[in-house]
Amino acid sequence: MTSEPLKVAVTGAAGQIGYSLLFRLASGALGDRPIELRLLEIEPALKSLEGVVMELDDCAFPTLAGVEIGADAEKIFDGVNLALLVGARPRGPGMERGDLLSANGAIFTAQGKALNAVAADDVRIGVTGNPANTNALIAMTNAPDIPRERFSALTRLDHNRAISQLAAKTGAKVTDIKKMTIWGNHSATQYPDLFHAEVNGQNAAEAVGDQAWLENDFIPTVAKRGAAIIEARGSSSAASAASATIDAARDWLHGSAADDWVSMAVVSHGEYDVPEGLISSFPVTTSGGDWSIVEGLEIDEFSRARIDASTAELADERNAVTELGLI
Numbered sequence: 001m002t003s004e005p006l007k008v009a010v011t012g013a014a015g016q017i018g019y020s021l022l023f024r025l026a027s028g029a030l031g032d033r034p035i036e037l038r039l040l041e042i043e044p045a046l047k048s049l050e051g052v053v054m055e056l057d058d059c060a061f062p063t064l065a066g067v068e069i070g071a072d073a074e075k076i077f078d079g080v081n082l083a084l085l086v087g088a089r090p091r092g093p094g095m096e097r098g099d100l101l102s103a104n105g106a107i108f109t110a111q112g113k114a115l116n117a118v119a120a121d122d123v124r125i126g127v128t129g130n131p132a133n134t135n136a137l138i139a140m141t142n143a144p145d146i147p148r149e150r151f152s153a154l155t156r157l158d159h160n161r162a163i164s165q166l167a168a169k170t171g172a173k174v175t176d177i178k179k180m181t182i183w184g185n186h187s188a189t190q191y192p193d194l195f196h197a198e199v200n201g202q203n204a205a206e207a208v209g210d211q212a213w214l215e216n217d218f219i220p221t222v223a224k225r226g227a228a229i230i231e232a233r234g235s236s237s238a239a240s241a242a243s244a245t246i247d248a249a250r251d252w253l254h255g256s257a258a259d260d261w262v263s264m265a266v267v268s269h270g271e272y273d274v275p276e277g278l279i280s281s282f283p284v285t286t287s288g289g290d291w292s293i294v295e296g297l298e299i300d301e302f303s304r305a306r307i308d309a310s311t312a313e314l315a316d317e318r319n320a321v322t323e324l325g326l327i
């Protein structure tokens, strides 16, 4: 195994999510391999980022091999093995994530181009900044030399939220819950699926045995959790988003558990009739740095309608960013 540091870029590093994410990355959340952080920010935020770097230094983390900061994407992304694209404006109260398309889309055009030019051959790119799926699509389209399968958008937070809600409902431990799936967009149309999930080996929908709860409580609670947090905190989820960003990156690099799968928004090749080329959330397993969509699940009418609604929204977002000239 190489002891060369893993070069990890984080954008928006001086933001809320960055303030949690950087310390977890630096303290070994991705494993024992030393890590070199490459932190990208806009010029006005660099001073604040310098303060965060002082704090990173002060932690004396054994796994932190170096930190570089800057506002030039081509310098910061040079040779990176993992790029976590967090930097983007968050939504405020009353906004939908799709409202951020034009505000944030341009960031991902430029960053996709920069990654295409200078990232390491083995780069993996995880997009957390909203609207995450379509931002990942923009970055992917602007990076034609990087395989499309190296891009993903974060739906792991939704996945974790769904596990937590189901555990609370059934009295099970979160570790007793397997095979959770989030389908579609990281938005209010997402579909958290209990029909393929398991609680202690039992089908989750059967274990719950309460279709009204599933439809009127579970699905909307998970899908609208981001808005509930904005309403309560006055700003969007940060520590939980950082934690999910790490869960997703760790499983992508090191592999998912043998008896389980995870949710990742990845490029569709037409699986489950999701239109080709969209970045949509699927059940995936990961191994050796690659993901594969779990195939062969039976999709009933209830699930079909919800997957179709969310992927229709993704197709609309793709049309919108095409019209904006971003892809």
Ligand SMILES: NC(=O)c1ccc[n+]([C@@H]2O[C@H](COP(=O)([O-])OP(=O)(O)OC[C@H]3O[C@@H](n4cnc5c(N)ncnc54)[C@H](O)[C@@H]3O)[C@@H](O)[C@H]2O)c1
Residues within 6 Å of the ligand: 011, 012, 013, 014, 015, 016, 017, 018, 040, 041, 042, 045, 086, 087, 088, 089, 090, 091, 107, 127, 128, 129, 130, 131, 132, 154, 155, 157, 158, 186, 236, 237, 238, 241
């Ligand atoms: N996918 C998810 O599950 C999920 C969860 C929570 C938040 N988010 C999203 O993550 C994003 C960041 O959230 P936050 O709370 O950290 O926001 P924040 O406003 O606290 O931080 C964003 C940071 O990005 C920086 N930035 C802006 N443009 C940039 C650019 N071109 N290059 C580099 N940095 C840039 C800003 O200066 C700022 O420091 C938002 O879009 C938010 O909606 C996604």
Ligand SMILES: O=C(O)C[C@H](O)C(=O)O
Residues within 6 Å of the ligand: 090, 091, 097, 130, 157, 225, 226, 227, 229, 236, 237, 241
């Ligand atoms: O909801 C938001 O805008 C923030 C984030 O995407 C979340 O799900 O918490």
